[in-house]
Every structure is written in structure tokens, then in C-alpha cells.
Amino acid sequence: xxRRASEPADGRRRSTIREVADRAxxxxxxxxxxxxxxxxASPATRKRVMRAVEELDYxxxxxxxxxxxxxxxxxAIVLNSVISPHYAHVAQxxxxxxxxxxxxxxxxxxxxxxxxxxxxxxxMREQHAEAVILVGNVVADExxxxxxxxxxxxxxxxxxxxxxxxxxxxxxxxxxxxVEYDNAGGAFAATSHLLSAGHERILCLGxxxxxxxxxxxxAGYRQALAAHRVPHDxxxxxxxxxxxxxxxxxxxxxxxxxxxxxxxxxxxxxxxIAGGACRALIEHGLRVPDDVSMVGFDDLQPSLxxxxxxxxxxxxxxxxxxxxxxxxxxxRGGTPPHVVLGTHLVIRDSVRPRVx
Amino acid sequence: xxRRASEPADGRRRSTIREVADRAxxxxxxxxxxxxxxxxASPATRKRVMRAVEELDYxxxxxxxxxxxxxxxxxAIVLNSVISPHYAHVAQxxxxxxxxxxxxxxxxxxxxxxxxxxxxxxxMREQHAEAVILVGNVVADExxxxxxxxxxxxxxxxxxxxxxxxxxxxxxxxxxxxVEYDNAGGAFAATSHLLSAGHERILCLGxxxxxxxxxxxxAGYRQALAAHRVPHDxxxxxxxxxxxxxxxxxxxxxxxxxxxxxxxxxxxxxxxIAGGACRALIEHGLRVPDDVSMVGFDDLQPSLxxxxxxxxxxxxxxxxxxxxxxxxxxxRGGTPPHVVLGTHLVIRDSVRPRVx
DNA sequence: AATGATTCAGTAACCGTTTTCTGAAACAAT
DNA sequence: ATTGTTTCAGAAAACGGTTACTGAATCATT
Numbered sequence: 001x002x003r004r005a006s007e008p009a010d011g012r013r014r015s016t017i018r019e020v021a022d023r024a025x026x027x028x029x030x031x032x033x034x035x036x037x038x039x040x041a042s043p044a045t046r047k048r049v050m051r052a053v054e055e056l057d058y059x060x061x062x063x064x065x066x067x068x069x070x071x072x073x074x075x076a077i078v079l080n081s082v083i084s085p086h087y088a089h090v091a092q093x094x095x096x097x098x099x100x101x102x103x104x105x106x107x108x109x110x111x112x113x114x115x116x117x118x119x120x121x122x123x124m125r126e127q128h129a130e131a132v133i134l135v136g137n138v139v140a141d142e143x144x145x146x147x148x149x150x151x152x153x154x155x156x157x158x159x160x161x162x163x164x165x166x167x168x169x170x171x172x173x174x175x176x177x178x179v180e181y182d183n184a185g186g187a188f189a190a191t192s193h194l195l196s197a198g199h200e201r202i203l204c205l206g207x208x209x210x211x212x213x214x215x216x217x218x219a220g221y222r223q224a225l226a227a228h229r230v231p232h233d234x235x236x237x238x239x240x241x242x243x244x245x246x247x248x249x250x251x252x253x254x255x256x257x258x259x260x261x262x263x264x265x266x267x268x269x270x271x272x273i274a275g276g277a278c279r280a281l282i283e284h285g286l287r288v289p290d291d292v293s294m295v296g297f298d299d300l301q302p303s304l305x306x307x308x309x310x311x312x313x314x315x316x317x318x319x320x321x322x323x324x325x326x327x328x329x330x331x332r333g334g335t336p337p338h339v340v341l342g343t344h345l346v347i348r349d350s351v352r353p354r355v356x
Numbered sequence: 357x358x359r360r361a362s363e364p365a366d367g368r369r370r371s372t373i374r375e376v377a378d379r380a381x382x383x384x385x386x387x388x389x390x391x392x393x394x395x396x397a398s399p400a401t402r403k404r405v406m407r408a409v410e411e412l413d414y415x416x417x418x419x420x421x422x423x424x425x426x427x428x429x430x431x432a433i434v435l436n437s438v439i440s441p442h443y444a445h446v447a448q449x450x451x452x453x454x455x456x457x458x459x460x461x462x463x464x465x466x467x468x469x470x471x472x473x474x475x476x477x478x479x480m481r482e483q484h485a486e487a488v489i490l491v492g493n494v495v496a497d498e499x500x501x502x503x504x505x506x507x508x509x510x511x512x513x514x515x516x517x518x519x520x521x522x523x524x525x526x527x528x529x530x531x532x533x534x535v536e537y538d539n540a541g542g543a544f545a546a547t548s549h550l551l552s553a554g555h556e557r558i559l560c561l562g563x564x565x566x567x568x569x570x571x572x573x574x575a576g577y578r579q580a581l582a583a584h585r586v587p588h589d590x591x592x593x594x595x596x597x598x599x600x601x602x603x604x605x606x607x608x609x610x611x612x613x614x615x616x617x618x619x620x621x622x623x624x625x626x627x628x629i630a631g632g633a634c635r636a637l638i639e640h641g642l643r644v645p646d647d648v649s650m651v652g653f654d655d656l657q658p659s660l661x662x663x664x665x666x667x668x669x670x671x672x673x674x675x676x677x678x679x680x681x682x683x684x685x686x687x688r689g690g691t692p693p694h695v696v697l698g699t700h701l702v703i704r705d706s707v708r709p710r711v712x
Numbered sequence: 713a714a715t716g717a718t719t720c721a722g723t724a725a726c727c728g729t730t731t732t733c734t735g736a737a738a739c740a741a742t
Numbered sequence: 743a744t745t746g747t748t749t750c751a752g753a754a755a756a757c758g759g760t761t762a763c764t765g766a767a768t769c770a771t772t
Contacts, residue, residue, distance in 0.1 A: 013514070013515065014484075014513075014514040014515065016727095016728060016729090017728065017729065018728075026751070026752085027751065027752045027753080028728090028729080028730095028752090029730080029731080029751070029752060029753080029754095030750085030751055030752075032729065032730060032731085033730085033731090033751090036730080039750090040749070040750070041749095041750070041751080042749085042750065042751095045750080045751080057509075057510050057513050057514075059478060059481050059482050059510075059514075060482060060728085060729070061423070061482065061484070061727085061728050061729070062419075062479075062482035062483050062484070063418075063419040063420075063422035063423045063427075063483075063484070063727085063728080063729090064419075064423050064727070064728035064729040064730090064757090065482075065728080065729055065730075066419035066729090066757090067417070067419045067420050067423055067727090067728080067729070067730090067756095067757045067758065067759085068728080068729040068730040068731080068756080068757055069729085069730055069731080069756090069757070070729090070730065070731095071419075081448060082438055082444050082447050082448055082451070082463070083441070083444045083445050083447075083448045085439070085441065085444075085657070088438050088439045088441075088444050089439050091438050091439075092437060092438055092439045092465075095438070095465050104479070105464075105465075106462065106463075107438070107462075107463040108461075109448075109451050109461075122415060123418075123460070125415045126415050126416055126417065126418035126421075127418050128370075128417075128418070128419070153413075154413050154415075157370075157413050158369070158370040158413075158415075159369070159370070245657070245660050245661075272657075275657075275660060275661040276660075278661070279660070279661070279663065282663075301441070301601070301628075301631075301657055301658065302657065302658075302661050304601050304631060304632075304635070305601075305631040305634070305635070305658050305661040305662055306661055307635065307638075372757095372758060372759085373758065373759060374758080374759095382721075382722085383721065383722050383723080384722095384758090384759080384760095385721070385722060385723080385724095385760080385761075386720085386721055386722075388759065388760055388761080389721090389760085389761085392760080395720090396719065396720070397719095397720070397721080398719085398720065398721090401720080401721080416758085416759070417757085417758050417759065419757085419758080419759090420727090420757070420758035420759035420760090421758080421759055421760075422727090422759090423726095423727045423728065423729085423757090423758080423759070423760095424726075424727055424758080424759045424760040424761085425726090425727070425759090425760060425761080426759095426760065426761095713772105714771100714772090715770105715771080715772085716769105716770085716771075716772100717768100717769080717770075717771090718767100718768080718769070718770090719766100719767080719768075719769090720765105720766090720767085720768095721764105721765090721766090721767100722763105722764085722765085722766100723762105723763085723764080723765100724761100724762095724763090724764105725760105725761090725762085725763100726759105726760085726761090726762105727758105727759090727760090728757105729756105729757085730755105730756085730757090731754100731755090731756085732753105732754090732755085732756095733752105733753090733754090733755095734751105734752085734753080734754100735750105735751090735752085735753100736749105736750090736751090736752095737748100737749085737750085737751105738747100738748080738749075738750095739746105739747080739748075739749090740745100740746085740747075740748090741744100741745085741746080741747095742743100742744085742745080742746095
């Protein structure tokens with residue numbers, strides 16, 4: 001046979017189990033058995049095989065092994081980007097629980113692109129992932145539901161499963177495990193905290209219609225206003241594009257530029273937005289919390305630097321739960337579970353009672 | 357044949373190319389060729405095959421495909437943890453460049469554990485990764501060099517390669533590509549900036565002997581002092597364990613508790629430490645930059661929230677470069693390259709001239 | 713009309729493991 | 743000495759694809 005095209009130019013080649021067997025003077029079957037655990041081989045044979053393995057620096061071909069049957073199970077996580085602290089924490093949780101369950105973790109990123117998401121899911125399917133965990137905020141339109149439905153059925157068809165993490169459920173006929181945060185509940189607590197401090201004009205920063213995460217948080221904000229019988233002024237809800245620092249900065253900057261300050265507190269839809277907004281306030285000569293109170297959402301790194309009162313989300317826990325539920329559901333079958341994880345407020349020092 | 361143990365209980369089974377072929381009434385070869393690209397099949401046949409694929413929801417078995425020869429090349433990145441913003445950015449860069457090069461990116465985390473790192477490298481070797489990129493700060497002791505040497509040779513032996521990212525090189529006889537930051541240069545610039553503002557008592561926060569990253573930065577700090585003929589006071593170098601927020605907080609807190617303030621500026625070995633230190637200063641009634649000037653290192657999220665002057669590191673660039681070099685080197689052969697990426701100071705508002 | 717070129721599709725070998733089945737020694741028991 | 747058990751190790755059949763080789767139509771050429 002001629003040399004394969006994929007071989008490196010320098011002629012180096014991965015050694016096979018056959019070569020190990022030849023060198024040790026045994027059959028491939030024996031090598032395989034000795035390597036894959038507790039086979040009652042004679043000490044002499046075992047030693048010869050192990051020596052051959054070392055000398056050839058042999059590692060098994062994972063693909064061949066998988067094809068033949070036995071292979072480490074793996075769990076896939078697909079997310080927009082690994083540089084978003086929130087996603088990163090979820091990935092960490094998935095990774096940790098995956099290791100606990102004796103599985104391997106495959107991470108794929110999509111950059112928020114539906115095409116790449118599709119490709120990623122297909123890839124994970126080809127890799128025989130036991131479960132595919134999709135994480136991230138999303139527009140829950142009809143197109144999305146349809147796409148997810150396809151994923152769910154395609155995965156189920158091959159004995160795998162779809163897990164949605166921080167995404168809305170898809171309806172009873174779609175076999176997907178769902179793990180969510182209680183966004184509305186957290187926002188309710190955050191807003192109530194400000195209301196209890198006497199604030200009534202609370203700016204809500206980062207609204208984005210269609211996006212489920214933002215919508216949940218805005219809903220909680222409104223519920224809190226209603227519960228405290230404070231009139232809801234739509235003009236206090238500022239719309240944003242992304243949920244990033246610069247967007248928070250931009251929103252607050254524009255707000256302060258276009259008119260007199262008509263709020264005494266801010267509810268930022270996440271900590272990054274809170275950070276940007278704080279910077280804009282400071283540049284405007286306003287201090288947090290002395291002049292303006294602020295509450296965030298996420299309890300990630302920025303809240304430490306800002307000393308920000310914020311809503312704590314169990315980021316890693318959601319990842320761990322996703323894995324656990326996927327495997328439990330695999331074992332048990334039945335209707336896929338839908339879990340909502342609770343949140344709680346972390347009090348730091350970014351809120352002051354309103355001076356009247 | 358009896359049912360395999362790995363099959364799910366509900367009897368769902370991944371369909372094979374054989375089933376597709378049967379349903380379409382053609383041979384497996386035809387299906388394979390049609391699916392793998394531009395094969396001149398008659399439109400009728402192509403349509404029949406595609407329909408069968410859709411109906412059966414067929415995806416190829418990646419393992420079988422890899423075994424048979426053609427398979428997507430992949431590049432592996434192994435890091436301590438994905439929640440560290442710095443690592444995450446590097447991973448992002450690797451991911452991006454990997455996609456550009458038409459490869460797949462496998463991410464594995466080790467939690468800083470040498471055992472898991474070993475297991476991870478072995479796994480990536482089994483997966484036929486074209487290159488394994490190891491990223492992260494490290495103790496460069498003899499044991500470490502030996503371990504890396506083993507990785508490098510083992511990978512080279514199978515036509516793959518080792519890439520060290522932000523780790524020290526291993527010597528001329530070890531075939532590993534190295535991409536580093538100019539830690540000393542960045543620290544020199546940061547410290548010089550403070551010195552130019554008139555500061556002479558500059559606290560250096562986060563020293564950790566043995567760790568190459570920290571050592572490089574401390575070296576730059578000392579070089580800058582020497583260049584400005586400012587006496588070097590070892591008592592100004594504070595030792596830390598990790599490079600995290602709480603450690604920065606702790607170091608500064610302890611420093612302020614144990615005596616009068618004997619410094620006018622702070623050089624934090626990274627932004628997280630700077631953040632913690634800022635908080636401690638504020639709690640002590642000291643303002644940044646009015647009372648104490650501060651410079652950080654990394655230019656990550658915290659520097660925005662803190663408005664911190666800091667050393668910018670091309671985090672994503674280092675990841676992209678690592679991939680590019682790995683593939684170039686694969687094509688060209690020869691001595692593996694060693695690249696040092698430059699840094700630059702980003703001026704924000706955390707430094708004031710010293711008032712004398 | 714005979715021949716050569718081209719198109720399309722099938723046959724079968726091979727990729728590197730695992731694992732079932734089988735068999736040869738070695739040993740113990742009668 | 744014969745037989746029945748173990749113990750250890752080999753032969754060969756999967757696993758699910760890819761692809762070199764081959765061959766039958768179909769088409770163009772003289």
C-alpha cells in the first residue's frame with residue numbers, strides 16, 4: 001500500500017496495536033485485553049506487552065476503540081462564547097459534573113450564529129455525545145422553536161438528548177431537558193430592595209424585547225413596581241442591544257445627555273451593564289451609591305470591583321444540574337424534567353435610602 | 357447478533373450508511389460518495405439518497421469516518437479553568453483561528469492538576485489532535501520540564517505537536533512551539549509610568565517565586581526601578597498565593613493593618629489583584645487615584661470597572677498565534693518557533709502625579 | 713457500425729480496535 | 743495413565759465508514 005496522504009512528511013507514524021503485539025511476540029487480542037484492564041495474563045506476558053507499549057509510545061486509537069464498542073462516554077456543551085463570564089461559569093459546572101460522572105466534556109462555541117450552532121450540534125451527534133447542552137439567552141421565535149425541535153428529535157432518535165440551559169422550554173411534545181434561572185424572581189427581589197429603600201423612579205437598563213432572559217428580568221421589575229403600588233413609567237425602561245459593559249455605558253451616557261436626571265436608582269439587567277452605567281454616572285459627577293443607587297444581576301466579577309448589590313445566580317450549579325438531569329433522565333426515561341433554579345440577593349454597598 | 361450493551365433501553369438506534377443505501381436502493385459506496393462532496397452522481401440517484409438520509413435522520417459515525425481515513429482535523433487546547441478571564445480569552449483566540457483554518461477545537465480543563473493534565477494530553481493524543489496547546493502559568497521546576505519533555509516527544513512521535521502558550525520554553529532538544537508574552541517588558545512600562553509620575557515607593561503586589569509569569573513581571577518592576585535609579589526595597593514586594601481578587605484584598609488589607617502607609621503607588625501583578633487592593637484601600641478611607649496611584653496588568657474586565665491604567669496583553673492574539681504557528685510548523689518542519697508577543701500600556705485614570 | 717471515451721455505480725479491501733469463540737497447555741483428581 | 747478443570751492466548755468476526763479498482767451503460771467519433 002502507498003503511504004497515506006495524512007501522514008506527516010517526516011515519516012512519523014502512530015504505532016498500532018499490531019506493532020505492539022508483534023514486538024511483544026503475542027497476538028493483538030492479548031495486547032488489547034491486557035491494556036483494557038484486569039485480564040488474567042501471566043506476569044511474563046504482561047511485562048513483555050507493557051514494555052513494548054512503552055518502547056513504541058503506544059496510545060490506542062480512540063476512533064477505532066469507539067467503533068469497536070467500548071469508549072468513554074462524552075457530554076457536549078455548546079455556547080456562544082467562552083469569554084462571557086456567565087457562560088464560562090456554566091461551562092465550568094458542566095465540566096466539573098461531567099468529570100464526576102466519569103464522562104468527558106466536549107466544548108463547542110458558536111459565536112451566537114445559528115449556522116454554527118447547527119453545525120456544532122451535528123458534530124456532537126457524529127461524536128456520539130450522550131447529551132448536548134445548549135446554553136444561552138435566545139430569541140424564542142417560531143424559527144427558533146422549530147430548530148430546537150429538530151435538534152431534540154434528532155438527538156433522541158440516536159439515544160442522546162438535548163438539554164436547554166437558561167433557555168425557555170419548547171412545549172410538551174419536544175423531548176428536551178430544561179434548566180432555567182428564576183429571572184423574574186431575582187428581578188423582583190432586586191427591584192423590591194430599591195423600592196424598600198424609598199426609590200420610586202428606578203431606571204431599568206438593558207431591555208431587549210424577544211430575548212427571554214431580558215424579558216424575564218423586566219417582568220420581575222414590573223411585578224415589583226406593581227406589588228409596591230408604584231406607577232410603571234415605560235420611559236424608565238431603556239432598550240439595549242447586547243448585555244455588555246459598553247452598552248451599559250452608552251445607555252447611561254445618552255440618558256444623562258438628553259435631559260434632566262429623572263431617576264434616583266438603577267436596576268441594571270446584568271453586572272456588566274451596571275459597570276458601564278457606573279462609569280457614565282461617575283463621569284457625570286454622580287456618585288454610586290451616594291447620588292444614585294444601583295442594583296445588578298449575575299453576581300460575577302464586576303460586582304466585587306463595584307461593590308455592587310446584585311442578584312446571585314448559581315452559575316456553576318446550573319451546569320452541574322444540567323449534566324445530572326441529562327444522565328438521570330437517560331436512565332429513567334419518561335417526560336424530560338424542567339427545573340427552575342432559585343436566586344438570591346447579595347447585599348453589598350451600592351444602595352442608599354432615598355433622601356426626600 | 358445480540359443487542360449491544362450500550363444501546364439505550366428504548367431500542368432507539370443510530371442508523372447506518374448501510375440502511376441509507378438499502379432504502380435508497382443503491383450501494384453504500386454511492387451513499388458515501390454523494391455525502392462526502394462533489395461526486396458526479398445522476399440527479400435521480402442523488403435525490404433518492406438525500407431523501408433516505410433525511411427520512412432516517414442519518415449522520416455519519418465520526419469514529420468510523422476517522423478510522424477510514426478522512427476526518428476533520430482537530431486542535432486541542434488544555435487549560436486550568438475556563439472561568440479565568442485570561443484563559444478564556446486565549447481559548448477564544450484558539451477557537452477562532454482553529455475555525456479559520458478549517459479545523460475543530462477541542463477544549464479540556466485540568467483544574468491545575470498535573471494528573472489531569474497528563475490524562476488530558478493522553479486523551480487528545482488518542483483523539484488524533486493535530487496539535488495540543490497547553491496554556492497557563494506554571495512552576496518551571498525540573499519535574500515540570502521532564503513532564504513537558506515527555507508530552508513533546510510523545511506528540512511528535514505521532515506527527516502531532518506540543519504548543520506552550522504563556523509558558524517558558526523547555527530547551528533546544530525539546531520539540532515544542534512556544535508563544536509567550538513579554539511580561540518583563542510590560543511590567544517595565546507599567547512601573548516606569550508610575551516612576552515618571554514621581555512615585556518612588558511603589559508597592560508590588562502578588563509576587564510568587566517559582567511561577568514564571570509572576571517572576572517575569574517582578575523582574576520588569578525591578579528593572580524599571582534600576583533604570584530610574586530608584587533604590588529597590590524588597591519590603592515593598594508583597595508575596596501572594598493565587599492571582600485573584602480576594603488575594604489582592606487580603607494583601608492590601610494586611611499591609612495597611614500592620615503599619616503606616618509607606619507607599620504612594622501600587623503595581624498589581626494583574627487586574628484582579630488590583631481590584632481587591634482597590635477595595636481594601638477604599639475601606640481604609642484611601643481613594644484611587646487621589647491618595648494612591650495604581651497600575652494593573654492584563655487589561656481585562658476589571659480594568660474597565662476600575663478605570664485602571666494597565667498593561668494590555670493580546671490575549672486572543674496569543675491563542676490565534678499558537679494555532680497558526682502550530683500549523684505552519686507542521687507544514688515546514690525544522691526547529692519549532694519561539695515567539696514573544698509585545699504588550700502596551702493602556703492609560704485610564706488610576707495614576708496621579710505624586711504630591712511632594 | 714465499430715471503436716474509444718466518458719459517466720455513473722458496485723465490489724471488496726482496509727482503517728485499528730474489541731470480543732466471542734475456540735483451543736492448547738498445565739494442573740489436579742481419580 | 744486417563745480424564746476433567748483451569749488458565750492463558752490466538753483466530754476471526756464485527757464496528758461503520760472510505761476509496762481503489764472494476765465494469766456496464768451511454769455518448770461521441772471516425
